[in-house]
Amino acid sequence: MLLDERDRRILTMLQKDSRISNADLAEAVGMSASALWRRVRSLEEAGIVERYGAVVNPTAMGLSFEAIVHVHLTRHDPEKIVEFIRAIEISREVQDCYATTGQADYHLRVLCADLAAYNSFLEDFLFRLPAVASAQTNVVLRPIKRNRPVEF
Known part of the structure; x- marks a missing residue:
């Protein structure tokens, strides 16, 4: 269109x-x-407007810990990748997930209440997924640009 x-x-x-x-x-x-x-x-x-929604302030909801997680897979076994993606799709903590080129296989944006909740996310969820070899975390200090409209 x-x-x-x-x-x-x-x-x-x-x-x-x-x-x-x-x-x-x-x-x-x-x-x-x-x-x-x-x-x-x-x-x-035409699929240009995918959906309508509200922009919510995570900190006001008690989600003050935000991180970008760079995930490395053990191997690229198609079954393990499908299992990884399905788990990521239903995770409450994972807000965004991107398959990318470069050193990491996937990049996640994760929201949690605090550092302890993030540690539980890693230990009880992410590191239990068979496809995950390792993860590197970058803690978000403050957002600079987020939820911006697509401009033409």
């Missing part, structure tokens, strides 16, 4: 406030409410 300037404005506004009313969004981009609704539906159906 090719995006025009109106689509870009719609997407920018939805990323800033997904709760904006259809009428307010239509007015802001200079369209009728029904035309805007059809345009938003087409963006959703």
Whole structure:
């Protein structure tokens, strides 16, 4: 789907406030409410808008420990990788997971209540996965840029 300037404005506004009313969004981009609704539906159906949600402050929820974890696998056995990925997908602590090139096989962004909870995550979860050989942790001191809208 090719995006025009109106689509870009719609997407920018939805990323800033997904709760904006259809009428307010239509007015802001200079369209009728029904035309805007059809345009938003087409963006959703094309997979450009994947979902709507709220941005939550982890610290306010008691999750003040954040780390980037570089995971090295023992070997690239397809069954072990599938098992690793399934476990990561259901972990409450793992917020993001990326398969990457370079020294580490996977990079995780992990949120926990504190250092003790993170240690439990490592010992009781991550290091029990058969595919995991080792992990290196970088503790996040403070976020610089996070949850930014996709810009065009």
